[in-house]
Amino acid sequence: MRHLDLDLEVSLEKKRLEGSATLTVERTASQVNAPLVLDTQDLEIARVEASQGSGTFQPSPFTLGAPDKILGAPLSIQLPPTADQVRIHYSSSPTAAALQWLTPAQTAGKKHPFLFSQSQAIYARTWIPLQDTPSVRMTYEAHIRVPQTLKAVMSAEDNFQVDLRKLKGNTIGSVPGGLPILVGSMAQFSFRMTQPIPSYLIALAVGDLEFIQLGSRTGVYAEPVIGAKAAKEFEDTEKMLLATEKLYGPYRWGRYDLLVLPPSFPYGGMENPRLTFATPTIIAGDKSLVSLVAHELAHSWSGNLVTNATWSDFWLNEGFTSYVTQRIIEAVYGPERAAMEEILERQGLMETLKTLPERDQILHIDLAGRNPEDGVTDVPYAKGAAFLRHLERAYGRARFDSFVRGYFDHFAFQSIRTSDFVSYLTQNLIGSPPTAGPNVPVDEWIYKPGIPASAPQASSPVFTRVEQQAQRWISGQVRAKDLQTAGWSYHEWQHFLRSLPTPLPEERMAQLDATFLFSQSGNSEILHQWLLMAIRNDYGPAYPKLEEFLMSVGRRKFLRPLYAELTKTKAGRLRAMSIYRKARLGYHPIAITALDETLGLDKKQYN
Numbered sequence: 001m002r003h004l005d006l007d008l009e010v011s012l013e014k015k016r017l018e019g020s021a022t023l024t025v026e027r028t029a030s031q032v033n034a035p036l037v038l039d040t041q042d043l044e045i046a047r048v049e050a051s052q053g054s055g056t057f058q059p060s061p062f063t064l065g066a067p068d069k070i071l072g073a074p075l076s077i078q079l080p081p082t083a084d085q086v087r088i089h090y091s092s093s094p095t096a097a098a099l100q101w102l103t104p105a106q107t108a109g110k111k112h113p114f115l116f117s118q119s120q121a122i123y124a125r126t127w128i129p130l131q132d133t134p135s136v137r138m139t140y141e142a143h144i145r146v147p148q149t150l151k152a153v154m155s156a157e158d159n160f161q162v163d164l165r166k167l168k169g170n171t172i173g174s175v176p177g178g179l180p181i182l183v184g185s186m187a188q189f190s191f192r193m194t195q196p197i198p199s200y201l202i203a204l205a206v207g208d209l210e211f212i213q214l215g216s217r218t219g220v221y222a223e224p225v226i227g228a229k230a231a232k233e234f235e236d237t238e239k240m241l242l243a244t245e246k247l248y249g250p251y252r253w254g255r256y257d258l259l260v261l262p263p264s265f266p267y268g269g270m271e272n273p274r275l276t277f278a279t280p281t282i283i284a285g286d287k288s289l290v291s292l293v294a295h296e297l298a299h300s301w302s303g304n305l306v307t308n309a310t311w312s313d314f315w316l317n318e319g320f321t322s323y324v325t326q327r328i329i330e331a332v333y334g335p336e337r338a339a340m341e342e343i344l345e346r347q348g349l350m351e352t353l354k355t356l357p358e359r360d361q362i363l364h365i366d367l368a369g370r371n372p373e374d375g376v377t378d379v380p381y382a383k384g385a386a387f388l389r390h391l392e393r394a395y396g397r398a399r400f401d402s403f404v405r406g407y408f409d410h411f412a413f414q415s416i417r418t419s420d421f422v423s424y425l426t427q428n429l430i431g432s433p434p435t436a437g438p439n440v441p442v443d444e445w446i447y448k449p450g451i452p453a454s455a456p457q458a459s460s461p462v463f464t465r466v467e468q469q470a471q472r473w474i475s476g477q478v479r480a481k482d483l484q485t486a487g488w489s490y491h492e493w494q495h496f497l498r499s500l501p502t503p504l505p506e507e508r509m510a511q512l513d514a515t516f517l518f519s520q521s522g523n524s525e526i527l528h529q530w531l532l533m534a535i536r537n538d539y540g541p542a543y544p545k546l547e548e549f550l551m552s553v554g555r556r557k558f559l560r561p562l563y564a565e566l567t568k569t570k571a572g573r574l575r576a577m578s579i580y581r582k583a584r585l586g587y588h589p590i591a592i593t594a595l596d597e598t599l600g601l602d603k604k605q606y607n
Contacts, residue, residue, distance in 0.1 A: 001131045002026050002196075006142040009186075010152070010206050012113050015094035015101045021128050022087040025079075032081050039125035039132035040064070041072025042093035050083040057087055070371050072125050088129045097589045098123035100264060106586060107207065107262050108223040108280070112150060114207035116261050116277065118270060118590055120200040121311055121372035130199050135309040135415045137196035146206050148187045153221055153259060155203040155272035156191035160211055193273070195253065196413055198307055203272035205259055214238055217251070222260040226280065230260045233283045233290065236332060240294050243331035244324065248301050248405050252412070256297060264554030266588040268292045271299030271321075279555050281524035288490035289525060291329050291341055298324035301408050309415040311372035315363040315446075316421055319384015320404075323392075326385070340491040342389075342458040347498060349382035353450065361449035363387070364418045373594070386455055387445040393456050394440050395429060403429045418446060466492050470499040480515035490523050497529045502536045509539040519545045528558045535565040535572060543575070551583045556591045563598050 001023050008019035025036060045064060049057035060083070065074040077086055092099065102114040117127060125132040144152040153159045193202075212231040213219045215238025222230045237256065245251055258276045260283070269292050270277040276296040282289040302320030322345070330338035353361055356377060363384055365375045392400040407424060422442065430440065444452045469483050488496075497518075513519050518530040519542050531549060534542035550562060566576035580599060584592060596602075 001136055001138045004128070004130060004138050004140040004202075006128065006140065006144070008142070009145040010115060010147075012101065012115070012147065012206075015099075016091045017099070017127055018091040020087050020089045021130065022085060023130065024085055026084070036077045036079055036086060038075040038077070038088075038129045039072060039122070040075045040129045041067075041123075041126045042096060043075075043126070043129055044091045044093070045075060045129070046089040046091070048077055048089070049087045050077070050079050051085045051087075052080070052082045053084065057085075060086065071122070075129050090129060092127045095589065096123075096126040097593070098126045100588045102262055102264065106264060109208055109225045112208040114205075114262055116205040116207075116265065117203050118266060118277075118588065119202055120270060121376075122200070123590070124199040124202055127204075128199070128202065132199045134198040134200060134307050134311070137198055137307070137413065137415060139196055140191075140193045140202060142191045142204075143188055144191070144204065144206075145186050145188045148185060149208070150187075150206050151209045152189040152204065152206045153209065153275060154189075154191040154193075154205075155197075155201055155275050156193040157254065157274065158189075158191050159221070159257070159275065161190065195273070197273055197304065198415060201272055201304060203270065203275065203277060205261065205277070209259075211257075215241070217241060217255050219255070219257045220260065221257060221275070223262075226260060226283070229285075230258075230280075230283055233285070233287060234258055234293055236287065236290065237293055237297070239332050240297050240328050243328055244297060244301070247327055247331070247401060248324065248408055251300060252305060253300055256300065258293065258296075263552055264586055264588050264591075266554055266556045266591040268555060268557060269296040271296045271303055273300065273304045281553060281555055281558070284490065284523045286490070286523075288523060291325055294328040294332075295321055295325040298322075298328060305413065306408055306411040307415040309417045309420075310367075311375055312365055312367050313416070313418045314365070314372070314375050315380035315384040316416065316418065318380040319363065319388060322381045322385035323388040324404075336460065336462060337489075337491065339458050339460045340463060340489075340495070343460055343463060344491060344494055344498075345378075345382045346386065346458070347495075349378045349386070349451075352378040352382075358449035363446045373590075383445075383451065386451065387440075390440050390445070390452075390455055391425075391429065400429070422446070462492060463495050466495050467499055470496050474501065480511045485516075490526060493523075493526050494529060497526070497533060500533070502533070504533070504537045506537070506539055509534070509537055510541065513539075513541065524553070524555075524558065528562070531562060532565055535562065538569075547579050550579050551586070554587045554591050556594055559587070559591060560594055560598050563595055567599065 003024035005022040008017045011018055048060045048062040050060040051057045060077055060079060062075060062077045065076065067073040079086060098117045098119050100116055104110050104112055107114045122132050124130060142154055142156065146152045151160060208223055209221050210224045210227045211219055211221050212227050214231060214235060218237040218241060220230050220234055241251055241256055253273050255274055257274065258278050260278055260280055263280050265277065265279045268279050268282065282292045298321045302324055303317035308314050308316045326338045326342055329341060359366060360377060361379055363380065367375055406428060410424065441452050441454065469485065472478050473480060473483055518526065521527040521530065527549065531542060531546050534546060550559065563576050566572035576599065580595065
């Protein structure tokens with residue numbers, strides 16, 4: 001595949017995308033008579049046509065293979081030898097894993113339905129027939145028809161540029177002053193992405209949206225009721241963009257905008273080029289969680305520009321991005337905040353490693369016969385970033401910055417494997433044999449479980465003071481109200497909670513809650529940490545808030561640990577199942593799959 005042209009109508013009533021995908025394909029000499037094989041999952045294929053150049057499309061024979069539970073069904077198309085375009089007429093399933101169709105009640109505004117996609121890792125095939133692998137990059141165009149009351153946006157140029165051409169049932173009228181308007185039920189939005197991207201970065205959202213400019217190249221899309229709040233939270237986005245360019249070279253995607261999705265979005269953010277999809281759970285009111293914005297922005301260099309060729313190389317996307325994130329945070333908010341975030345990240349990694357088999361503690365993970373989702377843990381993110389920080393501290397920041405910038409330039413708009421990175425690293429930084437200076441155990445970092453003993457550790461005087469306060473309370477020297485917590489940031493509160501032991505008696509949990517109002521926290525990360533503690537200590541007064549949180553938030557990072565913790569006791573499992581029965585249909589299909597597994601449910605039987 002070299003180019004994709006989508007022509008789709010969004011049917012909110014039927015929960016389907018209906019239309020066609022036209023693919024421009026390139027053959028090699030050995031593939032003249034080979035069929036074109038595309039990835040699909042639960043797509044209804046109506047017919048297939050092929051043409052050469054701008055010629056007439058003619059019917060082309062096709063077969064849909066037996067479905068695989070992970071990969072879906074291969075669509076095999078027998079093309080004429082000279083054909084270089086193929087058009088598939090199809091519709092998606094109402095249960096497509098990439099798509100979530102929300103009722104008005106599930107949105108912030110409560111007035112209009114909402115649709116959004118999540119194509120990573122291999123879910124693009126559930127709404128587009130294509131070669132759904134990060135090793136294949138393509139440009140794309142799209143024409144999306146939606147109800148006139150709604151707007152469509154995509155990971156592409158021309159967002160909010162409605163196409164006023166006449167549609168079935170529509171006429172073009174005007175208002176006083178001569179401005180054109182659509183009269184009818186449907187509006188068409190047209191998009192184009194001129195840089196080649198992998199399939200998992202194709203993204204679509206439809207809803208009641210407004211746009212607020214943040215800077216000359218940055219802005220935020222959101223439902224009108226949360227637009228101003230989101231814009232205030234993300235007002236430093238342009239500063240982040242400028243800081244990243246100073247470190248790693250020009251931003252190559254034109255604009256960088258954010259779309260705030262309803263709370264059922266299963267991730268913190270998704271780095272769709274030109275339009276990051278973001279969870280509303282990062283809107284804390286004090287910019288304490290905007291490192292997620294920095295993370296998704298960093299993907300514009302690591303992931304979108306230089307992409308993992310297979311999901312076993314996922315750490316190339318996420319390890320580099322997590323490292324660059326902290327460099328952005330340091331540049332915009334200072335080294336102390338960056339150090340605190342590094343420590344919190346390492347704490348999370350060490351907890352994760354306790355739960356993973358050794359095969360899943362490896363950066364270059366073996367995913368043969370497995371779902372790529374199995375590799376989405378803290379390992380590619382936090383261990384990958386720690387490896388890169390080890391290289392930075394061994395060879396010096398200036399030299400390592402030059403290396404990273406050269407790496408992005410050298411592999412720009414390419415999909416690469418871990419072996420490509422290692423070769424480039426050897427040739428351009430460490431040498432062969434390694435040059436004088438500290439020896440970083442590259443093979444141990446990439447191909448072995450755990451963390452090398454030589455890995456550097458961050459330190460924070462601020463966190464040291466937090467630990468001292470925690471110890472005073474643990475030892476009974478002071479009551480919670482006498483702790484010196486004035487001016488603490490989210491990072492300090494998070495570290496404080498993680499510093500407390502388990503078990504804690506209910507009266508001590510109650511003392512903390514009454515003093516610091518953890519059960520009422522508007523910071524989703526603090527609230528999540530507190531609710532985990534509440535489950536572990538069977539702190540009953542927090543259970544109503546736990547149910548409210550699980551019913552209203554769809555972010556998988558929060559859901560899985562809370563449900564998993566509940567299942568560790570008989571009473572907790574009963575509580576988990578009671579909540580899940582009510583909450584399940586409000587979650588995204590990706591979150592449902594993960595939680596069904598966490599709770600040991602058979603999806604077909606449960607449905």
